[in-house]
Amino acid sequence: MDPLLISRLFLFALATPAFAALLGLLLRRVSWSNTLTQVLFALSGLVGLGAVALLALEMFAGSLSSLQIGGLGVLQPLGVPFLGIIYAGVLLTSFYSIAALAKYKEIYVLPWLNVASALFLIGMQAVVLAPSVLTFLLAWELMSIAAYFLVIADRTEDSLRAGFLYFVMTHLGFLALAAGLLILSGGNPLLSWAELAQGAATLGALPLSLAFALLFAGFGSKAGLVPLHQWLPYAHPQAPSGSSALLSGVMLKVAVFGFLQSLTFFPSLLFPWMLVVLLLGLVSAFFGALHAAVENDAKRLLAWSSIENMGLIFAGIALYFLTSGTAALAPLAPLFALFVMLHILNHFLFKSGLFMAAGVIQSATHTRDLDSLGGLARRWPLFSGVVLALSLAAAALPPLGTFFGEWALVQALALGLGAGDPASRFTALLVLSSVALVGGLAIFAFVKFFSLVFLGRARTEAAEHAGALSWILATPVAICALLSLGVGLVAFPLISGIPVGKLFGAEVVVAPGAGIDPTLVALILAAPALALWLITRVLRTKIRITDTWDCGAPLTPRMQYTSTGFAAPIRFFFRTLLGARREIITTPVVASNPWVTKKHLDWQIHSIWEVWLYKPLGHGIVRVAHSVRRLQSGVVQFYLLLVLLTLILTLFIAL
Amino acid sequence: MTILLPTLLILLASPLTVGLVRKFKALFQNRRGASIFQPYWALLSLLRKDMTITRYSSWVFHTVPFVVLGSTIALAALVPAVPIAGTYGNVFLIAGVLALGSVFLVLGGMDTASTFGNMGSSREMSLIALVEPPLFIVFASLALFAGSFGMGDIIAHFTSATAGSHVLTAVTLIALFFVVLAENARYPVDNPATHLELTMVHEAMMLEYSGPYLALLEYASAIKLTVLGTLFVSLLLPSFAASGTVLALLFLGKLILAAFLVAFVESTIVKMRFYRMQEYMALAFLFALGGAALIILSKLSGAV
Numbered sequence: 001m002d003p004l005l006i007s008r009l010f011l012f013a014l015a016t017p018a019f020a021a022l023l024g025l026l027l028r029r030v031s032w033s034n035t036l037t038q039v040l041f042a043l044s045g046l047v048g049l050g051a052v053a054l055l056a057l058e059m060f061a062g063s064l065s066s067l068q069i070g071g072l073g074v075l076q077p078l079g080v081p082f083l084g085i086i087y088a089g090v091l092l093t094s095f096y097s098i099a100a101l102a103k104y105k106e107i108y109v110l111p112w113l114n115v116a117s118a119l120f121l122i123g124m125q126a127v128v129l130a131p132s133v134l135t136f137l138l139a140w141e142l143m144s145i146a147a148y149f150l151v152i153a154d155r156t157e158d159s160l161r162a163g164f165l166y167f168v169m170t171h172l173g174f175l176a177l178a179a180g181l182l183i184l185s186g187g188n189p190l191l192s193w194a195e196l197a198q199g200a201a202t203l204g205a206l207p208l209s210l211a212f213a214l215l216f217a218g219f220g221s222k223a224g225l226v227p228l229h230q231w232l233p234y235a236h237p238q239a240p241s242g243s244s245a246l247l248s249g250v251m252l253k254v255a256v257f258g259f260l261q262s263l264t265f266f267p268s269l270l271f272p273w274m275l276v277v278l279l280l281g282l283v284s285a286f287f288g289a290l291h292a293a294v295e296n297d298a299k300r301l302l303a304w305s306s307i308e309n310m311g312l313i314f315a316g317i318a319l320y321f322l323t324s325g326t327a328a329l330a331p332l333a334p335l336f337a338l339f340v341m342l343h344i345l346n347h348f349l350f351k352s353g354l355f356m357a358a359g360v361i362q363s364a365t366h367t368r369d370l371d372s373l374g375g376l377a378r379r380w381p382l383f384s385g386v387v388l389a390l391s392l393a394a395a396a397l398p399p400l401g402t403f404f405g406e407w408a409l410v411q412a413l414a415l416g417l418g419a420g421d422p423a424s425r426f427t428a429l430l431v432l433s434s435v436a437l438v439g440g441l442a443i444f445a446f447v448k449f450f451s452l453v454f455l456g457r458a459r460t461e462a463a464e465h466a467g468a469l470s471w472i473l474a475t476p477v478a479i480c481a482l483l484s485l486g487v488g489l490v491a492f493p494l495i496s497g498i499p500v501g502k503l504f505g506a507e508v509v510v511a512p513g514a515g516i517d518p519t520l521v522a523l524i525l526a527a528p529a530l531a532l533w534l535i536t537r538v539l540r541t542k543i544r545i546t547d548t549w550d551c552g553a554p555l556t557p558r559m560q561y562t563s564t565g566f567a568a569p570i571r572f573f574f575r576t577l578l579g580a581r582r583e584i585i586t587t588p589v590v591a592s593n594p595w596v597t598k599k600h601l602d603w604q605i606h607s608i609w610e611v612w613l614y615k616p617l618g619h620g621i622v623r624v625a626h627s628v629r630r631l632q633s634g635v636v637q638f639y640l641l642l643v644l645l646t647l648i649l650t651l652f653i654a655l
Numbered sequence: 656m657t658i659l660l661p662t663l664l665i666l667l668a669s670p671l672t673v674g675l676v677r678k679f680k681a682l683f684q685n686r687r688g689a690s691i692f693q694p695y696w697a698l699l700s701l702l703r704k705d706m707t708i709t710r711y712s713s714w715v716f717h718t719v720p721f722v723v724l725g726s727t728i729a730l731a732a733l734v735p736a737v738p739i740a741g742t743y744g745n746v747f748l749i750a751g752v753l754a755l756g757s758v759f760l761v762l763g764g765m766d767t768a769s770t771f772g773n774m775g776s777s778r779e780m781s782l783i784a785l786v787e788p789p790l791f792i793v794f795a796s797l798a799l800f801a802g803s804f805g806m807g808d809i810i811a812h813f814t815s816a817t818a819g820s821h822v823l824t825a826v827t828l829i830a831l832f833f834v835v836l837a838e839n840a841r842y843p844v845d846n847p848a849t850h851l852e853l854t855m856v857h858e859a860m861m862l863e864y865s866g867p868y869l870a871l872l873e874y875a876s877a878i879k880l881t882v883l884g885t886l887f888v889s890l891l892l893p894s895f896a897a898s899g900t901v902l903a904l905l906f907l908g909k910l911i912l913a914a915f916l917v918a919f920v921e922s923t924i925v926k927m928r929f930y931r932m933q934e935y936m937a938l939a940f941l942f943a944l945g946g947a948a949l950i951i952l953s954k955l956s957g958a959v
Binding site: 384450525 | 702704705706707708709710711712713714715720721722724725726728729732733745747748751755758761762765766767768769770771773774776778780781783784786787790791794795796798799802803804805808862863867871929930932933940947950951952954955
């Protein structure tokens with residue numbers, strides 16, 4: 001295929017969103033303007049996906065190692081899968097938004113929301129394509145600012161507050177990125193990546209360390225790593241659901257891309273820093289999973305789970321670099337790379353699907369509160385099956401794709417118990433334990449998510465009367481679920497090096513004694529269940545539909561467990577780490593009789609990072625500001641003295 | 656064929672394990688107890704009965720028994736009753752299949768609109784989340800000891816290893832025993848004999864099931880007990896794991912031993928309060944870590 005044609009396709013995909021948004025703005029009086037814009041967005045995603053596929057084929061064949069895209073930049077192999085995820089995300093969410101946004105014409109100003117979306121899409125693509133420091137920073141800022149407008153799109157108090165938090169955090173992150181990149185480039189923002197890497201090779205250990213810390217802080221804050229994660233669970237859920245899917249499913253991957261790309265600039269010095277990345281990744285994964293397990297807001301639960309998965313991905317990246325440098329551990333490195341690649345893909349699929357599903361649920365029931373939902377599986381049997389598949393994928397259970405990615409991670413860690421020096425073996429043991437704990441909590445969170453929304457009886461009127469489901473809304477979610485299954489059956493063996501012709505029924509053996517066969521896994525799980533189902537058909541059992549066993553007193557929907565109740569054991573077990581507090585407040589109804597009382601349970605959980613890090617930091621800054629204020633005495637002579645002192649100091653330093 | 660026969664053996668013998676446990680428990684309590692074949696008749700009579708199903712349940716409720724029993728049969732196939740060489744039955748796949756079955760049982764308990772089912776589900780889910788770390792560590796250390804991640808290889812390695820090296824796995828096996836008790840909802844984690852709402856986990860989730868569905872779920876829990884119980888015995892007393900013509904007899908021996916162990920534990924200790932389960936799990940986790948450390952150190956020093 002002609003490289004020029006492929007690069008033109010990329011240019012088309014890059015430019016179309018802007019054109020679509022402008023068209024939507026011009027035609028904003030027309031009733032089908034949103035549909036037109038979204039269809040054009042989807043078209044750009046489709047064309048982009050096609051270009052990515054063509055380019056990937058060329059690269060596999062070895063006829064092309066990088067691609068010049070117009071005058072904009074050079075696409076390196078690293079960027080190709082990330083662009084693929086961006087375009088797939090655009091395609092799915094735009095199709096979804098045709099129907100999803102149409103319901104919210106009163107709340108969102110659709111033409112301007114679409115302008116923000118278009119800028120966001122262009123920004124994300126530009127980050128991946130950016131050839132130099134300056135263009136990268138501009139693209140990053142475009143993406144971040146556009147995301148801010150997506151977060152505050154409904155202009156409610158909550159959104160504005162979440163948006164403000166996001167705005168501050170993303171700019172702190174931007175400053176760190178700019179500083180880190182400028183240290184590497186020697187202060188010249190116009191350097192291309194190749195020149196930057198050359199320059200960085202001559203830097204000493206101290207500036208390199210500083211640059212790494214700043215870059216990690218910048219990309220980590222965007223990816224929601226602890227302790228810079230505080231904004232993510234507030235900001236991502238506030239955007240319209242299609243945009244939430246893009247923010248959590250796609251933008252976080254762009255942060256991963258940025259981090260991976262910046263790692264290529266560091267000639268050495270990775271080892272100690274990678275331990276920091278590993279530690280923070282695991283801590284993020286743990287806190288993300290823990291908060292997801294006790295969260296009651298459907299979309300916020302998904303956002304917490306994004307923190308968990310980003311933590312795992314960063315931990316995987318760190319493990320890759322920690323192992324690839326040592327001869328004894330080098331055989332494990334490809335397994336960690338396999339995990340990172342699969343998990344980026346899997347997390348994109350199930351998180352986008354689940355955010356869109358949460359949007360469907362929210363628009364039908366007008367709530368995201370898990371305590372108020374329930375019983376939707378009887379109303380939407382097919383859709384609930386799709387969400388069940390996605391929830392199982394999010395919980396990393398077989399036979400869905402996520403399981404195979406995490407299998408590679410766990411397998412590599414377990415192999416690490418028997419390789420390398422004692423320190424690395426015991427590190428592997430501890431990492432394996434934390435990954436297992438995170439996995440357990442993730443299963444908890446997503447079983448809770450699915451069963452509270454879909455099973456049992458509706459807990460409120462709104463959930464009881466959820467209307468019919470539009471197929472436009474359900475299709476992208478179903479595609480995500482199908483692809484999740486496909487990742488396990490096709491992508492996992494393919495990336496592991498099984499030739500295309502033998503994808504099904506081939507065992508992926510990653511080390512002597514460690515192998516798994518995805519087809520057999522699917523078969524061994526599906527065949528007995530199906531056989532049993534056929535056998536029970538023969539019995540022709542008579543079924544009587546009755547009430548739930550109620551011990552003689554009629555049950556009400558309120559007697560079911562709520563999300564709060566379901567997570568009570570986890571809240572109790574981890575109460576110290578959650579800052580959980582509960583008290584039963586008893587108020588006498590009649591003042592004269594202390595026995596007739598009204599009881600009410602008051603409970604809350606905190607982010608301990610907020611209590612132990614953010615608040616002391618904020619107080620500290622305020623205190624410093626207070627002491628600085630003492631200088632402001634209003635006496636002119638004092639100010640003159642200060643000017644004089646500054647002058648003397650400056651002269652002293654300059655001479 | 657090598658996989659099919661042992662699996663069939665497990666499937667056939669599982670109700671017997673439950674019968675044996677009950678018999679041993681009865682003997683401990685100075686009762687004569689029911690016949691050890693009683694569970695077979697109980698399952699068959701459940702198959703012949705009608706079902707009552709609550710009006711508040713969805714298709715998920717109907718899917719659960721098939722997935723739970725299906726995944727348990729898969730478990731029986733993945734944890735062979737005899738050593739099968741190769742990477743077949745990867746330990747982490749086994750952990751995943753175990754979790755899948757538990758998750759669907761939890762979904763069944765949630766799809767009843769009943770507080771009992773919900774309570775059992777919430778508790779079971781919390782236990783599953785906490786049992787993952789010890790389970791993974793135990794499996795990883797067994798694999799490290801055996802040099803292979805296939806369950807068949809691991810069992811085979813135990814049969815051929817020297818007595819001295821067996822001692823090294825003792826701590827890991829203690830942790831495995833903790834995990835097996837928790838996975839099978841036995842004492843001190845859960846009480847399989849009562850229908851008293853304050854103590855139950857597993858039974859609460861199955862409360863709304865009746866007739867053939869209940870038979871499928873009961874059968875699944877019998878298979879799970881047999882698979883994990885015989886696995887534990889195979890690793891504890893490896894001579895029982897040898898393959899050959901006396902396979903069936905040896906398997907029966909393992910079954911009796913496993914049932915006796917479970918009955919012995921249930922007759923000598925009390926159930927723990929649910930809100931102290933984190934202590935039990937932490938203990939299991941510490942044993943698992945200690946066992947793993949022992950095996951790692953001995954591998955480093957070249958002792959095994």
